[in-house]
Amino acid sequence: MAEFMFATGIECSYPTINGGRWRIDQLAETKHYENWRRDLELVRELGLRFLRYGPPLHLIFQGPGKYDWTFMDQVCEAMKQLQIVPIMDLCHFGVPDWLENFQNGELPQRLSEYAGEFARRYSWVKFYTPVNEMYVTTRMSALDGVWNEQLRSDDAFVRATCNVAKASVLMMQAIERERADAVFVNSESSEFYQACCPDKEIRRIAEFENQRRFVALDLLYGVQMQSDMYAYLIDHGMTRDEYEWFLSQDVARRAILGVDYYEWNEKLINSDGRPENLGELFGWYVITNQYYQRYKRPVMHTETNTPDANEAPAWLWRQWHNVQLIRQNGVPVVGFTWYSLQDQVDWNIGLSRAVGNIFPVGLYDLNRDPRPVAQAYKHLVEMFRDEPLIAGAEVLTVQ
């Protein structure tokens, strides 16, 4: 029977910084490698079944046709024992050293091979996120110069976007060949840009950014984009053949649109034309509705948290009430996620440096002691466990 997907996630980002010389591995920073069994047990103690889980791609995929499944075999066995339903997050902000970075044209094919191997080995896994937050991945790597290739150009951004979108398509196809009833949760960071003033140039920048946030998902789902955005892609290196290829694919049939939301997702374009964090202006409801109207897919709230641990229960309930209202208004939301299970490290500086700052956004701290939001989430899940699912959501049946 299909059920509303209350979930959490294990923070698993693994981008490189410092020109590729240093890899940030959140599974290591948060001590998940030592505590993975305990972490899985905590998921069940919270009353949850669904878990966004990112296997360490950079450790597993060691070369063409070369994989080390030792760690994942243990984790998957424990997941089955605990009846955890994983949403496997196959590429989370980084790639193995030998694949270099998101500029590599070989990436889509290689990640597709990995996804196919993964689905073959763990054939009981039904839910997948092929590439997590494509927009954030490409923006931070190729436009803001923070992770991986650390480039700052439109050419690099367009190349990275084409590569991750193509990788997603090929990965979904590879997984479907192994498991025809697989369900894909395409998590993306919800973004919104507000012009600060009626200045024509400022409004143009805001409008441009509000289109650019959709580019990767447009390519993935084969949605015809605005002519100016199409021109931007062509001007910066995408070929017409590539674009046509994206439009001719059909991977959206079994896809859920994952919409992540944090208080820094809404930005103001200031009078200098630069983005500034705006805080929660319109909120998840409004921003998600924009994504839903564009893609018309079932939606899942796939990430949220707040760094003020004391305010976190209130934030949790605010996000949940957003979900309730948008469902009442006809948007088919099928799941909700507090991200992540445990505190994170250095996300307060966007993983730009390896400092070791604890970012107290978890349901549990790094000693695996619950924070107040864990109690609140457990209570919320108990209250809404029988939340009815949308019509036609039978594809979400777990087995």
Add this chain to the structure above:
Amino acid sequence: MARSASFLQYMRAHGNTPGPTQRPILAGAITGLVAELPAAAMLWWSGALASATEALALALWLTLILHFAAAIIGGAIYGRVFSRAANDPLGGWLFGISYGFLIWMIGPVTILQWSLGRPLVVGTAAMGVLGAHLIYGLALGLLFPGIHRLLQTKLNRLRAPQGRGTFGVKS
């Protein structure tokens, strides 16, 4: 004051508030009592207990009781101030031994010396006092995470949360 406020803000920013299952003050008090055992042994062995008793003009048993009481209160304060940080099984010893050194600085070295108008103890006994406080701190830091874990209730035994930010709870 400003420094104190920013320290508290720092602790708050790192989410140092105890979680719903945690009992840091009780855990600290119990751990303080347990940690006092090796510390008291050190005081006795080094002759510091006898010297301090003489300096304070108290009965031996009363000095001992006062020291145990201070250790329990010190443990409770340790639990409240360091809270989540004190739960770290790997780093707790460092917090603890630093805390022991701080208590030695504030207690025997500053307050007692100031109130008596002379050093509390001298010679080997003075080393014994320092050693006892370091042992107390080390034991406090090492034992706190384990004792706290024993005292914590399970999340699923807690009632629904009450108060601010707990929408949906029936009053």
